Amino acid sequence: MNQIHRIRTLPLLLAALLALTSLGLVHQATTLPGSSLPATTQTATTQQATEITTFILVRHAEKATAPANDPALAPAGVQRSQRLAEMLAHSGVTAIWSTDFTRTQETARPLAEELGLEVRSYDPRRENLAEWLIDRTEGGTVLVVGHSNTIPMLANGLLGEERFEEYEESDYGNLLIVTLDAEAEDNKAKVLHLRF
Numbered sequence: 001m002n003q004i005h006r007i008r009t010l011p012l013l014l015a016a017l018l019a020l021t022s023l024g025l026v027h028q029a030t031t032l033p034g035s036s037l038p039a040t041t042q043t044a045t046t047q048q049a050t051e052i053t054t055f056i057l058v059r060h061a062e063k064a065t066a067p068a069n070d071p072a073l074a075p076a077g078v079q080r081s082q083r084l085a086e087m088l089a090h091s092g093v094t095a096i097w098s099t100d101f102t103r104t105q106e107t108a109r110p111l112a113e114e115l116g117l118e119v120r121s122y123d124p125r126r127e128n129l130a131e132w133l134i135d136r137t138e139g140g141t142v143l144v145v146g147h148s149n150t151i152p153m154l155a156n157g158l159l160g161e162e163r164f165e166e167y168e169e170s171d172y173g174n175l176l177i178v179t180l181d182a183e184a185e186d187n188k189a190k191v192l193h194l195r196f
Helices: 003-022 046-050 075-088 102-115 129-137 150-159
Strands: 029-031 038-040 052-059 093-098 119-121 141-146 174-181 190-195
Touching (some): 052 129, 052 150, 093 102, 093 129, 129 141, 141 150
Antiparallel strands (some): 029 038, 052 174, 174 190
8 A cells, every 4th residue: 555545544544443432332343244344333322422532642743943932833743733634524523622832732723623623721730630631521532732741641641551651852643542431341541552
């Protein structure tokens, strides 16, 4: 599969995965006759759907070099933020959270404009940030834009374990999907680590 085809199909695959995950249907899939692809069953209820929260965690896109204290996105970062918006436009995002920095707000803005959502601000230094976000977004699909040190820390808080370390300064391509299901027997969050 060539690079262009992969880029075009990634948003569709991601949207399908997020839809199935947020509805709790990933483990309720059946196989259509004559196909190896799963077809979702109609057994999910509205109550089940609201008990699952999906967090999509990304670091801000590539930043300019100036001003040093709060730079905007570099041209490559603008392109990455637009690609993120294309990827997530049909994924069921219901809320968008970002730190107050220009680079994080600019990373979130294209998707927010596409979906008609407000970009809400959060303080990445807040104690118990994962719990705070869960309390404000329970039952939705949420994009959270942060930084190389805060996104791994937030993922660890959502997962309840130290799984991710701070990203390299030059690494802007991590995308973590953390799914919390209040009804899961093991009561454990699940994570999918992608690159974009």
